[in-house]
Amino acid sequence: MDLASHLENLVAVSSITGREAAVAAYLQSAWAPLVDECRVDALGNYIGLKRGEGSETTLQDLPRPEPGNLPGASGSRRPGPVRVMAAAHIDSIGGMVTAIEPGGFLRFTTVGGVDRRLLMAQEVEVHGRRVVPGLVGSKPPHVTTAQERNRLVPVEELYIDTGLPEEEVRALVPLGAPVLPRFRFRRLQNGRCSSRYLDNRAGVAALWVALQELQRLRHRADFYAVGTVGEEFGGLPGAIAATFAIEPDIAIAVDVTFAKHPGSEEDSFPLGEGPTIGVGPNCTPRLTRLLREIAEDLGIGYALEVLPGNSGTDAWGMQVVRGGVATGIVSIPLRYMHTPVETVDLADIRAAGRLLAHLVSRVDAALVEELSCCWKS
Amino acid sequence: MLLEKLSNACGVSGWEDEVRDLLRRELQRHVDAIWTDPLGNLLVRKGSGPVKVMLDAHMDEVGFCVGAITPEGYLKLKKIGGLDDRVLPGREVWVTQRRIPGVLGVKAWHLCSSEERRKVIPLSEMYVDLGCRSRAEVEALGIELGDPVYFATTFEYFSDRVVKGKAFDDRAGCAVLAAVLQGEAYPGLTLYGAFTVQEEVGLRGAQAAAYQLNPDLVVALEGTGSAAGPGVDPADTITNMGEGPAISLMDASGIPNRKVFELLVAAARENGIRHQFRRFTGGGTDAGAAALQRAGIPACTVSVPCRYIHTGAALLHLDDLEGAVALIRHFLRKVEKGEFRR
């Protein structure tokens, strides 16, 4: 399967925050040949393990028990292979049905940071007992005043029209049913793609690329490819729980970032020139440096992404789990974030995946030791 | 004085290196173990008694990092931590820990329309002028995106007892904690000093430190605001500088553990240490974050009142700093008796 097809399969699966099971199930089957073992944890995170050379690690003992060591000395890393975790969230933004009005019209609320400016007249699918297509209702311009046309209608006033009779709607759609932008995957020019949900299926696809690369590369570290739930909304429970369970030495969040386009120049990155590598409090400086070195060695283009506080990625949660984790952030530039026409360049996904794979092949116990003790000038 | 060195050291959240190195040097001789963790917290242990106490002070300060380098050779900044745009224009800054000087310039007053003159200048419209003429000249200085930028403020004495400097939030806490660690030993305690990172961006380092150390109780040592100036509603004054260390009643990050709070108050009262309460229940401290680790850890905060925190220059009264040290020492003697041992 090529990358574009894999991405197309990934975005076809529905997954608002809280309803990620279909994505995790897809990864369990699609990635089975690439990992040694996998499982879906209690919250719904997908965890795939690609063992390092000579490693006997299994996923049976997750979450790992409490280490009983008395703190007070460095250099006392627990035994066993180095663990590198890369997390890409598998949830996505969307909506949720809150009420069924007389006539069968559906009221809804948003899940995650949906762009409220483009909801009106949007094509959606409501995941009830079957997938029900619908339109977000709007009044025709003929009967709206100029003033009305300049007002963004709040979500509470919007409704979804499925065209079905009320009885049928009531039978098909339970309260809480997910509302998604309608699925469409478009191949654009120059290896670029546009779809719903490329935030963060692009990141998930980068993990797939990394797993592919690692079939060829030698690595002693155990690699955990994790698809996390609950990133777009609700305090990163998925990333935090998975990191707690895995206890990685290194955790990398693989996500998307803003790509440049007219009207979006600042804090945006060119499409097709490689991923970004995060720099800021959420990114362990030694890891940022290592990622940059690897990119340079491989001839992978990258940009530095300055993240002065909360990075808005899983890394924010992962970094402070247990006694702290060395974290890095690799992001794929994406245009029109949180719209149904998110756009990425496949080359950036490939580059991000290769970067991750080479990181996994390069880390060793000495580096991990340094990550704790590197805080000396 | 250590506070002077600490205040002059540079360390925005995520770049606490100078502070960490300074503290390591100052404390090495006085503690039994000293180490860092994956987040960059500097952790020390003194003693190995049965009661485990973690004293916390965060090393980081509010400031900036380089967000962009313009083709003309200016720097655009991003804030690290909470800063009011109104206190920024017309300040000198240091770029990177090499302290490359720059100024936050703004358009001359004369050239501003009357509307512009009434408007707060947002940071997004300010630039650091290093004197460079092009991006290449900036890069030749070794300046990269993400590099830290500091208020260029040098510590000084305004009087015998009142000092001025940057980063008293929380180098004041670091100074208190260092003084406690450099002082007497407490045979009944395993005393952990946690000099934490990234407090200003979300109480981050303390979470990992408290988890890892798993102490019986935590006291966070802070520099807190004092707004007791003219024209300030008494309800907004937070604390009074010069009237002793402030014990927290509650803040946005949590409610202090009652027993720890009461023991602190008792230690102050019984030993005649002038103290006050922090009359403001907003803001957050490491104590709130530490309290939620594992199955919960009793925690409270003691602060040194500082006027004008989160600006380029704050004031602090040395009575308050010394009062905090005395309070903590008496408190530790009480804790030694074992009430908190799990």
Added chain:
Amino acid sequence: MNNTLPERLQRLVSLWGPAGREHRVAGALEEMIRSFVDEVRTDPFGNLIAVRRGAPGSRRVMLAAHMDTAGALAVEATPEGMIRLAPVGDWKAVHLIGQRVVWENGTVGVIQCEPGTDPKDLDFRKLWCDIGAGSRDEALERVSLGEMCTLAAGLQAMGDGIVVGAGLDNRAGCAVLLEVAERLGPVPCEVIFAFTGQGSVGARGGGPAAYGVRPDAALVVDTAPAAPGGSKAQVRLGQGPALRLKDGAFMAHFELSQRVRQVAEEAGLPLQTEISPDRNHGDARAIAAAAGGVPTAVLDLPVRYLGTAGEMAHWKDLTALADLLRKVLQQFG
């Protein structure tokens, strides 16, 4: 309805216990639940944990209800002897004018503001608590800075099964847990009753409780605003408990919520649905992320006028929720 539930609720509501000061409530709950469980302990955070053991290797289900109420904190006293307050939890200044409060040592106070203050301008800085003191010193002799007060309003029955009082959020939830503990019967799982601290000030006690308990699933019992009283209220009194699918910061675990819904349907128990866009209340999100992840669902008791002295709840909702929880536990193999 058996008559222990009203007695228990009456007692729980009468207990003074704002956030961070739950010791009296914890003490009473410990005494009330002890005979129904195998083990009771307090964790370092101050949560009360009562365990009904299951067979070795059985799954562990945590039922959590926060046991604190909202309140106010004494931050200063004026020269005239009036106590200045800061809110602890969701109290709105406008709901407090003229209310009586009680401090930990039993001191009674009245909350007031300058007469004629526009309700729009009312905030805690404009309030004071009058305890009848004539000077700052006199006030501080009775109430020290840092002490807390809560609303003093006992429980009263109204017509048609409704009770009114202060502190139904969340003593009603605690009463439901006691009801479950007493009448549980044999279940295939281990059941942990967690009465958590500081639930009125955010997701606080639930995380440490879950860390200590390591449950396989958690069911949080809390309160939801019922209509009328808030245009966004979706639930009504007397129509059964509400399954909270989402709130302002928490997404319920889907499979667990579905299971609850299914049990309710099969047992013919009423269950409402609650999807709150912005309200953000209680422990659930802290529990979900704890110790490797805990599937978590929330069941709310509908309560009118939350955060006021006149909180109203319906007995039918309490008993229906207790019944539902027992049925869910019976099927938790």
